[in-house]
Structures are given as structure tokens and as C-alpha cells.
Amino acid sequence: MALIPVILAAANVNVVVVDWSAGANAINYRIVNWNSVSSGEAVARFIDWVNDITGSNPGQYHIIGHGVGGHQAGVVGRNVKGQIDYITGLDPALIGWVNNIDRFAPNDALYTEVIHTNYGVNGYLADLAQVDFYPNGGISMPGCGSNECDHARSFFYFAESITSGGFTGRECLNYYAAVLRMCDFHSGRLQMGGLTPKLGKTGVYFLETNPAPPFSQG
Incomplete structure (x- = not known):
């Protein structure tokens, strides 16, 4: 499911796609991660420029990033002084980010x-994040046979959440409980994804998905 057409069909918005492939194609992960920070800082400067020219404000933006781009989205927001309305990280990358001060926050x-x-x-x-979802425990997705497929599922789940809004997470005590699927004793419920920020919400949530579209179980 292509994300851009889904967003444009759901809302009257402008979509800006950042092509940082020149910086993302390095073999060395350290260089890729460093480039993602530089790119994120450049995007933040672009947003500030657009706002100065048009009178827009950070509260009108939703930034979405996948993998290394998930952390990059955080870098963008941080450099717009945390005033961006909504940032979605789609399975932000692991390698090189555990002790990295520039990771998503x-x-x-x-x-x-x-x-x-x-x-x-x-x-x-x-x-x-303020809210973290762990579909199916967060590592192995139904219908997938590889880590690459699992990693990509975050993208497809998010796209479907815009069209259906049907992913309902159950609150967990912490991410350990989400990974172990031990979240039945907490009553909190929250919809995953979508284009509307859930301001004031926090916590970790677990949900199950179908192996093929529609992935949502309601």
C-alpha cells in the first residue's frame, strides 16, 4: 500500500518527500547514521524557511520516517524546537542507535x-516515543518469512491505519510486557497510527494483526 496516495486521499494536505538516498547508500552504518542527522537538520531548516515565507507554523506538520528515517524524523522535530505537531517513527533502526544521543526521543x-x-x-x-505500539510482540509479523518483511510491515500497518483506523492496542506495563504479550490485565485502549495526534496520551501498547491485508483485527 503506497503511503502518499493514502495520505492525499484521506486529507487535504501537502506531502513533501525527502530523498536523501545519496547519504543513505553508504556501506558503513556509521556514515549512514551520521548522514541521517545532517539530513534531518537540513529538513528542519527547510521547514523554518517555509514557515517564514508562508506564515505556516510547526503545529501544521506531521513527519513520518521508516528505519533510519525514523530517527531522522526525530532529528527534524528536535531542530524545530519540539514544536512539530506529530512525528511517527516506523520501526526506527537499531544498529548504531542504542547509545546515540540523536536517536528518536x-x-x-x-x-x-x-x-x-x-x-x-x-x-x-x-x-x-510518548506512545509505542508493539504489534504481535514487535519482532515477527504474521505472514512474513524474513526480517526485511517484518521491518516493512510497520509501513503497511501505518498506511492501513489511515484508511481504516482499526488497529486497537491494549495497554502494557512496559515494553517487556508487550514483547511477552502479557498485557491483558491493563484496561487502557488506544488506536494505532492515523493522521490525528493523540495529544496527552502515553504508554506502551500491544495488538495482534492478520497475516495479509486487511491487517487490522479491529
Whole structure:
């Protein structure tokens, strides 16, 4: 499911796609991660320029990033002084980010959300945002036979959340409980994804998905 057409069909918005492939194609992970920070800082400067020219404000933006781009989205928000309305991290990357001060952080925007689908391999293990979702425990997705497929599922789940809004997470005590699928004793419920920030919400949530579209179980 292509994300841009889904967003444009759901809302009257402008979509800006950042092509940082020149910096993302290095073999060395350290260089890629460094480039992602530089790129994120450049995007933040672009947003400030657009706002100065048009009279727009950071509260009108929703930044979305996948993998290394998930951390990059956080860098953007941080450099717009945390005033971006909404940042979504789609399975932010693991390698090189555990002790990295530039990794995704809860206060990078007014509302931050992360969807974990391949923790400990391609994706970051621990919670990173104000709200973190761990579909199917966060590592192995139904219908997938590889880590690459698991990692990509965050993208597809988010796209479907815009069209259906049907992913309902159950609150967990912490991300350990989400990974172990031990979240039945907590009553909190929250919808995953979508284009509307859930301002004021926090916590870790678990949900199950179908192996093929529609992935949502309601």
C-alpha cells in the first residue's frame, strides 16, 4: 500500500518527500547514521524557511520516517524546537542507535508515536516515543518469512491505519510486557497510527494483526 496516495486521499494536505538516498547508500552504518542527522537538520531548516515565507507554523506538520528515517524524523522535530505537531517513527533502526544521543526521543514533537515490528534486528527494541505500539510482540509479523518483511510491515500497518483506523492496542506495563504479550490485565485502549495526534496520551501498547491485508483485527 503506497503511503502518499493514502495520505492525499484521506486529507487535504501537502506531502513533501525527502530523498536523501545519496547519504543513505553508504556501506558503513556509521556514515549512514551520521548522514541521517545532517539530513534531518537540513529538513528542519527547510521547514523554518517555509514557515517564514508562508506564515505556516510547526503545529501544521506531521513527519513520518521508516528505519533510519525514523530517527531522522526525530532529528527534524528536535531542530524545530519540539514544536512539530506529530512525528511517527516506523520501526526506527537499531544498529548504531542504542547509545546515540540523536536517536528518536519522546519530546521531539508535541506528540510522538513509534510502531515496532522487527525489534532487536532491523528495529529498535525499547520504547522511544510518548506512545509505542508493539504489534504481535514487535519482532515477527504474521505472514512474513524474513526480517526485511517484518521491518516493512510497520509501513503497511501505518498506511492501513489511515484508511481504516482499526488497529486497537491494549495497554502494557512496559515494553517487556508487550514483547511477552502479557498485557491483558491493563484496561487502557488506544488506536494505532492515523493522521490525528493523540495529544496527552502515553504508554506502551500491544495488538495482534492478520497475516495479509486487511491487517487490522479491529
